Amino acid sequence: MTQANIDYGSRQAVGLVAGREISTRMRSKAFRVFTGLMMALMIIGVLIVKLISGMSSGPDATIGVTAQTAGLAAPVTATAKGIGENIATRQVASEADGNKQITDGKLDALLVGTGSDVQVVVKKELDRKLQTVFDSFAGQQALNNQIHKLGGDPGQVATQVGQAKATVKPLEPPYPYDVAQLVLGAAAGVLIYLVMMMNAQAIAQGVVEEKQSRVVELLLATVKPWQMLFGKILGIGALGLAQMVLIGAAAVIPAALTGLLPSVGAAAGTVVWLVVWFVLGFLAYALVFAGLGALVSRQEDIGQVISLPLMLLIAGYVVGISVLPSNPGSRFVEILSIIPTFSPTLMPMRIGMGGVPVWEIVLALVLLVAFIPGLLWLSARIYRNAIVRTGTKVRFRDALRAA
Amino acid sequence: MGEPALEIDHLTKRYGDVVALDGMTFDVRAGELFGFVGSNGAGKTTTMRIALGVLAADGGEVRWAGSPITAQNRRHVGYMPEERGLYPKMKVGEQLVYLTRLHGWSASAAHKAVDEWLERLGVASRREDNVESLSLGNQQRVQLAAALLHDPQILVLDEPFSGLDPVAVEVMSEVLVEKCRAGVPVVFSSHQLDLVERLCDRVGIVRSGSMVACGPVDELRAGGRTRLSVDAPGARDGWTDGMPSVTVLERAGTRTIVELAEGADDQQVLQAALATGPVREFARHRPSLTELFRNVVTENQGANR
Numbered sequence: 275m276t277q278a279n280i281d282y283g284s285r286q287a288v289g290l291v292a293g294r295e296i297s298t299r300m301r302s303k304a305f306r307v308f309t310g311l312m313m314a315l316m317i318i319g320v321l322i323v324k325l326i327s328g329m330s331s332g333p334d335a336t337i338g339v340t341a342q343t344a345g346l347a348a349p350v351t352a353t354a355k356g357i358g359e360n361i362a363t364r365q366v367a368s369e370a371d372g373n374k375q376i377t378d379g380k381l382d383a384l385l386v387g388t389g390s391d392v393q394v395v396v397k398k399e400l401d402r403k404l405q406t407v408f409d410s411f412a413g414q415q416a417l418n419n420q421i422h423k424l425g426g427d428p429g430q431v432a433t434q435v436g437q438a439k440a441t442v443k444p445l446e447p448p449y450p451y452d453v454a455q456l457v458l459g460a461a462a463g464v465l466i467y468l469v470m471m472m473n474a475q476a477i478a479q480g481v482v483e484e485k486q487s488r489v490v491e492l493l494l495a496t497v498k499p500w501q502m503l504f505g506k507i508l509g510i511g512a513l514g515l516a517q518m519v520l521i522g523a524a525a526v527i528p529a530a531l532t533g534l535l536p537s538v539g540a541a542a543g544t545v546v547w548l549v550v551w552f553v554l555g556f557l558a559y560a561l562v563f564a565g566l567g568a569l570v571s572r573q574e575d576i577g578q579v580i581s582l583p584l585m586l587l588i589a590g591y592v593v594g595i596s597v598l599p600s601n602p603g604s605r606f607v608e609i610l611s612i613i614p615t616f617s618p619t620l621m622p623m624r625i626g627m628g629g630v631p632v633w634e635i636v637l638a639l640v641l642l643v644a645f646i647p648g649l650l651w652l653s654a655r656i657y658r659n660a661i662v663r664t665g666t667k668v669r670f671r672d673a674l675r676a677a
Numbered sequence: 678m679g680e681p682a683l684e685i686d687h688l689t690k691r692y693g694d695v696v697a698l699d700g701m702t703f704d705v706r707a708g709e710l711f712g713f714v715g716s717n718g719a720g721k722t723t724t725m726r727i728a729l730g731v732l733a734a735d736g737g738e739v740r741w742a743g744s745p746i747t748a749q750n751r752r753h754v755g756y757m758p759e760e761r762g763l764y765p766k767m768k769v770g771e772q773l774v775y776l777t778r779l780h781g782w783s784a785s786a787a788h789k790a791v792d793e794w795l796e797r798l799g800v801a802s803r804r805e806d807n808v809e810s811l812s813l814g815n816q817q818r819v820q821l822a823a824a825l826l827h828d829p830q831i832l833v834l835d836e837p838f839s840g841l842d843p844v845a846v847e848v849m850s851e852v853l854v855e856k857c858r859a860g861v862p863v864v865f866s867s868h869q870l871d872l873v874e875r876l877c878d879r880v881g882i883v884r885s886g887s888m889v890a891c892g893p894v895d896e897l898r899a900g901g902r903t904r905l906s907v908d909a910p911g912a913r914d915g916w917t918d919g920m921p922s923v924t925v926l927e928r929a930g931t932r933t934i935v936e937l938a939e940g941a942d943d944q945q946v947l948q949a950a951l952a953t954g955p956v957r958e959f960a961r962h963r964p965s966l967t968e969l970f971r972n973v974v975t976e977n978q979g980a981n982r
Contacts, residue, residue: 282781287779290775290778290779294775298766298767483764483765484764487762487763487764487765488758488760488761488762489762489763489764490762491726491731491756491758491760491762492756492758492762492763492776492823493776493779494729494730494731495729495730495731495751495754495756496751496752496776496779496780497779498748662726662731662732664760
């Protein structure tokens with residue numbers, strides 16, 4: 275007479291639990307707002323980068339030349355280029371006209387005089403970089419005059435000086451880090467860190483919510499503790515992955531459309547690696563957070579039990595984001611990124627930036643994967659022992675020992 | 678071998694140095710309402726949690742229909758934990774459908790059952806509300822629905838009457854009797870002994886983790902020494918002094934309650950009473966479950982410590 279199919283297996287049990295997590299979380303305002311906000315930030319970020327890079331493609335400064343100094347235009351531009359300044363020159367009708375243009379801000383500087391020496395008119399003071407350009411140019415002029423006086427050919431000297439270079443023999447060939455790739459790696463790090471952080475904490479909160487409301491006792495009368503635990507991690511993890519992919523897409527797609535991506539291949543690779551590291555890293559951290567969450571009976575007490583793993587998660591990220599962009603080859607970060615507690619945030623960051631030897635990636639993956647069965651055993655044991663013991667916080671040792 | 682019964686056989690459980698269960702044994706037969714009484718901490722909740730598989734026992738066994746109960750069997754149990762619990766931020770209907778599906782029901786069958794029970798328990802209008810927004814009484818009704826929705830073959834209810842208003846108590850009693858008539862073994866714990874006395878076929882009294890008295894209420898009440906209640910207005914203190922087998926337990930106004938030793942003749946007491954003057958009442962005094970409970974609990978405490 276009963277309509278129940280009580281022989282349903284673990285798959286359905288885990289599926290039901292995961293399904294509830296997903297439908298509840300999708301309706302959570304915090305989750306939706308966070309995801310939407312992150313996506314918006316990514317799109318805005320890409321547009322800002324595009325805007326800035328668009329502006330800097332023009333000349334750094336515009337120099338006016340008079341009829342007398344027009345001959346200096348080409349050598350000044352060449353000197354500027356030699357020291358990394360991109361300047362444009364424009365001939366003005368007269369010195370008076372040039373002065374007016376400077377006052378109006380249309381010109382940054384005006385070369386005046388007869389052309390034998392370097393005289394510059396500016397509005398108030400000369401920009402530091404332009405100062406270097408003109409000083410260097412003046413020095414060049416003086417040198418040329420001297421060479422001329424001694425009967426040499428300034429052109430020939432310049433060519434020879436230009437060709438003379440020190441020979442560098444690197445013992446370890448450096449990886450040519452590209453600014454765009456550094457940005458890609460850092461963005462990947464921020465993304466995986468934020469999504470892992472948010473969802474791992476949601477695991478702990480979910481476990482405590484069930485313990486605090488005592489509903490867990492009703493649930494455990496029908497499903498086994500490990501099925502509860504796994505269903506919860508699966509449900510929240512799947513949504514976390516979807517969240518990360520959505521936010522990632524909000525960054526990659528506009529970047530690809532505006533031509534900002536260093537290479538589509540590098541971006542795609544980074545995304546694939548992000549998924550791999552998220553799945554493994556989230557599983558590891560979620561197991562820890564779920565087990566520890568089961569120790570306490572009130573949401574207010576979560577902080578104190580998860581503080582240690584939370585610090586490890588934060589530490590990996592903070593070290594990565596503060597060291598890697600300026601020093602992507604850092605030995606310290608290289609070592610940290612192989613240790614399982616830090617690899618989920620550091621490795622995808624490094625992979626995004628490029629130049630990571632394959633063996634390091636494989637080693638980090640193997641270590642993390644090897645870490646997980648132990649965490650699974652520990653977490654399931656603590657969860658099973660502590661989840662129905664309400665009241666004061668269950669001590670870690672007691673939860674481990676009790677049968 | 679007859680209808681399936683739930684058997685609790687010599688369960689033991691310790692929490693560190695504290696003995697929670699010490700050979701707890703009883704059975705609940707098909708179609709029987711079994712009342713489980715005892716002071717707080719006597720082991721009622723622990724027994725029920727072990728029966729449901731929420732806790733593991735250190736020793737002993739729980740059997741259903743003659744064989745050890747399995748995780749599969751347990752999905753047939755309707756359970757109401759002492760600590761009520763539902764997801765506070767989940768809608769009533771959705772939550773009940775989820776819980777019913779955990780018992781192995783299909784989504785459509787679960788929806789139908791939820792509609793029926795919400796209607797029956799008078800909370801159909803709160804289907805779309807979050808549980809936390811319901812009054813305590815309505816939360817209890819939803820909790821009861823959670824225990825009954827999946828058409829359980831066994832009912833284990835921990836303090837099902839606590840926190841209920843009188844109307845809900847009636848609804849709950851009806852439901853329990855109805856389930857029991859349908860052949861379901863029902864075991865519930867309660868501190869409301871009058872309710873237990875009224876509803877239950879059999880009662881088990883627990884103390885310090887083991888069963889100290891178990892049987893039909895009438896049998897328990899009839900057990901022990903004979904007590905008489907005598908209302909004789911002319912009787913003075915010491916009117917029973919001539920009868921060594923009679924002990925006076927209580928004198929209140931014109932009424933005396935006496936206890937007879939094994940084999941004593943109650944007619945002799947009546948004659949002694951008549952000798953003092955008129956006798957308005959002469960009756961066997963049967964202790965209420967409350968008195969019985971008090972006796973059982975205090976008796977053993979005296980013996981042990």
